[in-house]
């Protein structure tokens with residue numbers, strides 16, 4: 001099936017029924033019980049590639065709990081400013097709290113980075129000296145059972161970074177047909193047993209609904225061959241990744257960002273992107289090359305930058321990170 005089906009077709013096909021909030025305790029009331037915690041990846045590399053200094057304006061388009069943002073603000077004392085964006089209201093609350101010591105040097109807004117052009121233009125009139133995009137989910141989102149991102153935590157099968165998104169992962173496994181599910185799991189999870197898992201989902205939901213992370217884990221475990229249960233990664237890893245990417249339209253969001261963000265940069269302004277899987281990395285690499293070919297931009301990282309052994313030892317979640325940098329060369333019109 002051509003891949004555009006997954007950008008457009010399945011979204012339509014699978015969202016035809018009423019979206020439903022996954023079952024479980026009231027999510028909003030209990031969400032902030034867990035302290036927002038996340039270790040920023042390749043922190044010193046980010047600060048150094050952004051050439052942080054005073055009087056400059058930086059955008060952190062995935063501000064999360066503000067870990068990178070704090071380091072950028074510290075490195076651009078006393079007058080560097082930072083505009084932080086996140087689609088998750090929990091992240092916005094955490095960033096506001098963690099960055100309040102920087103006073104009016106910081107502005108935080110809830111929004112999607114696919115709308116980066118509008119968000120920046122509504123807030124500032126000039127160009128941006130440095131921009132950061134640190135993709136994926138935060139440790140807080142993964143560790144918070146009620147967000148439903150992790151196969152290791154029992155909770156509602158939700159996975160929405162922005163709780164206002166129309167469809168949760170439970171809606172997807174309820175509404176998509178077998179072929180669509182197999183397509184999503186194969187395309188976004190690169191899961192070799194996608195067809196078996198899709199078949200397992202459809203059989204299971206005829207008997208009882210799949211509404212929790214553990215319901216889905218059981219289906220995956222029962223669907224894959226025994227050898228796959230003994231592999232290095234948990235058999236449900238790729239299925240969870242696929243549903244998360246699909247529910248949050250992660251690749252569509254990234255594509256839109258890559259079309260707009262470089263044009264917001266000042267001359268010598270830099271865009272730093274950290275991605276965590278091959279589907280994202282392919283898009284970033286291609287887009288940076290395209291901007292360079294068009295002229296006025298250069299790819300600073302001729303070789304992709306990865307975390308040191310020490311960092312991956314200390315922070316396992318950094319192990320798949322890849323960092324790339326694009327710089328604007330010309331005077332812009």
Ligand SMILES: C[S@@+](CC[C@H](N)C(=O)[O-])C[C@H]1O[C@@H](n2cnc3c(N)ncnc32)[C@H](O)[C@@H]1O
Nearest residue numbers: 040062064065066067068086087088112113134
């Ligand atoms: C890896 S975390 C960023 C952590 C942050 N750099 C820090 O140091 O705390 C990724 C963040 O991006 C946010 N995010 C993901 N997709 C987004 C999108 N399309 N628009 C806005 N924020 C998004 C997530 O909600 C999450 O908080």
